[in-house]
Amino acid sequence: MALGILQIANQPTMSGSILLSTLRQLATGFGMTVAIFVFTLLFSMPLGLGLCNVRMSRRWFFSWPARLYISVMRGTPLMLQILMIFFGPYYLFKMSLSDAYRFPAVIIAFSLNYAAYFAEIYRAGIESIPIGQYEAANVLGYSKLQTFFKIILPQVVKRTLPPVTNEIITLTKDTSLAFAIACTEMFTTAKQLASAQRSMVPYIAAAVFYYIFNFVVAFVMERCEKKLSYYR
Amino acid sequence: MNNFEKSASIFEVHHLSKRFGDLEVLKDISVTINKGEIVSIIGPSGSGKSTFLRCATLLETMEHGTMKYQGEVVCEEKDGQGAVYAPPRILRKLRSLFGLVFQNFNLFPHWTVLKNVTDAPISVQGRSKEEVLADARQLLKRMGLDTKEDAYPCQLSGGQQQRVSIARALISKPVILFFDEPTSALDPELTGEILKVIKDLAAAHMTMVIVTHEIEFARHVSDRVIFMADGVIVEQGPPEEVIGNPKQPRTQAFLRKLSHQN
Ligand SMILES: Nc1ncnc2c1ncn2[C@@H]1O[C@H](COP(=O)(O)OP(=O)(O)O)[C@@H](O)[C@H]1O
Ligand SMILES: [Mg+2]
Numbered sequence: 001m002a003l004g005i006l007q008i009a010n011q012p013t014m015s016g017s018i019l020l021s022t023l024r025q026l027a028t029g030f031g032m033t034v035a036i037f038v039f040t041l042l043f044s045m046p047l048g049l050g051l052c053n054v055r056m057s058r059r060w061f062f063s064w065p066a067r068l069y070i071s072v073m074r075g076t077p078l079m080l081q082i083l084m085i086f087f088g089p090y091y092l093f094k095m096s097l098s099d100a101y102r103f104p105a106v107i108i109a110f111s112l113n114y115a116a117y118f119a120e121i122y123r124a125g126i127e128s129i130p131i132g133q134y135e136a137a138n139v140l141g142y143s144k145l146q147t148f149f150k151i152i153l154p155q156v157v158k159r160t161l162p163p164v165t166n167e168i169i170t171l172t173k174d175t176s177l178a179f180a181i182a183c184t185e186m187f188t189t190a191k192q193l194a195s196a197q198r199s200m201v202p203y204i205a206a207a208v209f210y211y212i213f214n215f216v217v218a219f220v221m222e223r224c225e226k227k228l229s230y231y232r
Numbered sequence: 233m234n235n236f237e238k239s240a241s242i243f244e245v246h247h248l249s250k251r252f253g254d255l256e257v258l259k260d261i262s263v264t265i266n267k268g269e270i271v272s273i274i275g276p277s278g279s280g281k282s283t284f285l286r287c288a289t290l291l292e293t294m295e296h297g298t299m300k301y302q303g304e305v306v307c308e309e310k311d312g313q314g315a316v317y318a319p320p321r322i323l324r325k326l327r328s329l330f331g332l333v334f335q336n337f338n339l340f341p342h343w344t345v346l347k348n349v350t351d352a353p354i355s356v357q358g359r360s361k362e363e364v365l366a367d368a369r370q371l372l373k374r375m376g377l378d379t380k381e382d383a384y385p386c387q388l389s390g391g392q393q394q395r396v397s398i399a400r401a402l403i404s405k406p407v408i409l410f411f412d413e414p415t416s417a418l419d420p421e422l423t424g425e426i427l428k429v430i431k432d433l434a435a436a437h438m439t440m441v442i443v444t445h446e447i448e449f450a451r452h453v454s455d456r457v458i459f460m461a462d463g464v465i466v467e468q469g470p471p472e473e474v475i476g477n478p479k480q481p482r483t484q485a486f487l488r489k490l491s492h493q494n
Contacts, residue, residue, distance in 0.1 A: 135338065136338035136397075138291060231384045
């Protein structure tokens with residue numbers, strides 16, 4: 001991959017210094033991409049667990065709104081959700097939008113959206129745990145909370161690791177949707193650079209960044225899966 | 233109730249009835265288990281044996297009836313309300329009095345053998361770690377599992393897993409142990425090792441209620457055999473009567489059918 005960038009650098013139309021500044025600007029954008037990625041996971045994964053809990057409630061007035069929420073979040077485009085979260089305060093309350101709101105808006109929209117996906121992944125994982133695990137825990141006197149956190153959740157984590165990995169890899173690529181409200185993550189930067197330079201190079205370089213990042217993510221998740229493969 | 237009775241009856245249930253929707257699974261069941269007694273429950277599948285154990289171990293709630301452990305009320309029949317259960321605080325305390333061994337072990341797969349056995353007494357009963365570990369090692373040794381304490385359940389045979397689950401039930405020092413077909417999920421050559429463990433427990437005067445299809449085993453190990461069919465106790469008594477010389481036609485038919493199968 002490093003070789004690929006070097007070859008690009010040797011193209012006669014592109015001087016080394018332009019490439020270097022391109023990479024530097026992309027790297028700054030990449031920092032933002034990683035920030036969106038990290039904060040989204042940080043908020044959406046626990047939020048998804050809470051949502052999953054409400055969704056699995058036996059009381060319809062809890063489960064039903066959660067179901068509706070999940071179906072709307074999954075059934076409408078994330079880009080539209082980002083736009084609504086960002087422009088909503090203006091259209092609804094005539095609040096003026098500050099530049100500082102761009103990043104929080106992206107994080108809110110991503111977290112709300114991904115929580116819905118994570119909730120469904122957790123639910124499938126929880127429902128796949130045999131009822132006998134709950135019964136054994138019950139007879140041994142574990143409380144409901146102990147049963148969930150000590151016995152059920154660790155097994156759910158193992159079972160949901162593959163779909164969660166998929167979701168995380170999708171998230172890396174979805175971060176590019178933040179360009180819709182001009183939050184300057186890597187994709188937005190690449191787009192600006194490409195049109196300024198009239199060149200494909202920024203796109204290719206951005207692609208390399210995304211690819212390497214996901215390669216690392218996949219590698220780490222695989223290690224986690226291996227680590228949890230000590231049982232069954 | 234005088235003191236003698238209180239210490240003698242470990243478990244008693246009176247007029248237990250339980251239904252799932254329209255299906256009345258247990259009809260007016262009354263059973264008393266005395267200290268040191270070993271009772272086998274036999275009967276065709278679907279007759280309510282598991283449901284009975286599940287009511288006794290609080291996995292199911294019964295509609296009607298009164299149930300006590302060592303004279304302490306789990307639930308009591310009240311006019312017009314059915315079985316009224318004791319508050320959760322009391323039930324939590326009473327839970328430590330019994331253990332249940334499942335047909336398919338239900339070990340926690342993400343924990344080692346040692347952790348499976350020791351976690352509940354430490355984190356539920358709040359006993360000291362050292363004491364529990366010492367108890368666990370002794371129990372595992374008794375079960376022939378002393379080399380397996382760091383193994384995970386998936387690395388064990390079915391018979392070994394069932395022995396771990398028996399150790400897990402025993403470590404809380406229950407006053408009564410319930411078994412729900414403890415050998416039914418095992419290959420025939422592995423049932424012997426579990427039956428031997430139960431025989432050893434019997435020799436140590438553990439109070440036990442065993443649902444089983446192993447008629448010969450029931451005949452040898454039990455003080456009393458209960459034959460259940462369609463949610464009622466059809467016949468009960470010493471094994472030489474219920475198994476050796478059954479009075480009820482349904483018991484006779486069931487035993488005849490079983491002996492034809494074997
Ligand atoms: N959770 C349940 N919901 C509905 N019916 C049940 C449930 N559990 C058991 N049953 C029914 O109750 C009857 C007795 O079941 P069970 O106690 O498992 O019998 P056994 O252990 O003697 O084979 C069966 O007809 C079974 O289908
Ligand atoms: Mg059964």
